[in-house]
Amino acid sequence: MNCKVGINGFGTIGKRIADAVSLQNDMEIVGVSKTSPNYESKLALDRGYPLYCAIPDRISEFRDKGMDVEGDLNDLIDESDIIVDCTPGGVGAKNSELYKKAGVKAIYQGGEDHQVADFSFNSLVNYEEAYGRDQTRVVSCNTTALCRTLYPIKKQYGINKVRATMIRRGGDPKQDNRGPINAIKPKMKVPSHHGPDVMTVIPDIEIDTTAVKVPTTIMHFHSINIELKNKNTKPEDIIKTLEETPRVTLVTEEHGIESTAQIIELARDANRPRNDVWEIPVWKESIVIKNNELYYFQAVHQESDVVPENIDAIRAMTKLEKNPTKSIQKTDKNLQLNPMI
């Protein structure tokens, strides 16, 4: 019998996870919740996802707009083996009591603190620890991206210290109320929270990060510097390691991939849903080692890179699959996560 998944919050992340769950053959969507009857609520109904109202006294608003609502959030919880909480940052923590009281398993997103679940997840790093867990937090898009490339490099070559600059998109394509429109806006917390957040997944790593926001909507970007333990490491070694790492893809200027714009164009050309880039593109030319320090550039599709991680987390927590590699392969195959170039 398929695992029954409820999605609380059908926005940027929630709608993607719902679609990804629907593509797997060992889980199914039993419902999604929205707080208001907007275009995304309509999409849920169009896709055949049972719609629930996250706020009980707003059910009539949905019905007034001719949208069928199955019930409220408590009803959705009753239907579900596991809830994927995709509500805005901070709301998940408030919901956690509800989930615990109802005895339903719950996945939170990276907008919540580590403490929401006392366990932060990345498929490559700690899938086995998530096996059978009741509460798990899938880390943010930036942290997921950092974990994806840092973990295999740390494992194979050792890391003394990571220093990285996060150059963040100002807002997502759908967000018409974000900025900056013509400025570079630093995150004044120095070092930024991204380093400590990586350490919730990979505890024994030394990492400091800084962050700025810039006027782009399509991807984040990381400029990464790593002091390696293994002093004989060559760029070719790193390339080979990253080529062998799932959900990491190497791109090259030789193919005309000179910025985040061309990466998104690859996803569009590949007919990826919503031009999603689930994997982390790393520029081959940027992989340089100088005085035992490794440099590389990677891009991060902020709307989608955490989607496969959420699928794996469902599979581990509900004991559908014990083996991380098998889950990763299954998720990616069902998503049709094929090389874009």
Added chain:
Amino acid sequence: MNCKVGINGFGTIGKRIADAVSLQNDMEIVGVSKTSPNYESKLALDRGYPLYCAIPDRISEFRDKGMDVEGDLNDLIDESDIIVDCTPGGVGAKNSELYKKAGVKAIYQGGEDHQVADFSFNSLVNYEEAYGRDQTRVVSCNTTALCRTLYPIKKQYGINKVRATMIRRGGDPKQDNRGPINAIKPKMKVPSHHGPDVMTVIPDIEIDTTAVKVPTTIMHFHSINIELKNKNTKPEDIIKTLEETPRVTLVTEEHGIESTAQIIELARDANRPRNDVWEIPVWKESIVIKNNELYYFQAVHQESDVVPENIDAIRAMTKLEKNPTKSIQKTDKNLQLNPMI
């Protein structure tokens, strides 16, 4: 008698240097050159700068548009004690033979290689070495900015290594043919040329930089990490040092200065010509020391931060002033480089 300055190239940098020269009382503009009769040529005439045609056989084009032209580039050179070459990157190197043959002193901009003059200039670092020189290169806006803050920190606390990420504006406000418009575009040379360029001014510094271009027009931005030699350094020490450094200004989030946009607004409110920010703004809150590593953020007004350096270079090369501090103070007083906040 005033020093006679000719400006070859009256574009982004040239027009600013011409105006800045005009504000000094020990030098004067004897002419500026343009290759075509555009709005900047008209501006030169409006300001009373004798106009020369950089390409002899185009003189008629200027006259056809009713613009008085005094002669060609050779005539401008004849009138000048020193030429400030503000032509596009690479053109200065071609012009250098002309200047040498004519026996006129010449200043080049940062778009040229160090070899164009075999001497790269920053007022704070090596004014005295420029004294009486015939050829000098004023380094680029980014390199100037790095030198301005790194040099005093190195002098007072010692630097083991600098790692910095340059987040560069896509184009200047007047450049409607630049990009990216919605992407982050890495400079694929890793480490970037900025580190080695700093070393043309401060040879005994270890520095690696990476660079990306982003969709903004108003300023560059640097995220800087420094391993300090002096292990007892406190953020307050760095703040004091930078407060005492000419052409560096501290800004704070407390005043609502949260991005490059507000820095430009300060310059507009201060009635700075063309909203120029000649000094390097450093965010006070970003000055953090963690495990003996200093972090800070600085912004760079790419169109104007090198202007005072060019004035000082003129003064040193033509022996108008031997003392660097006196030249810096004179330049800044005449520019009315007063605190913006």
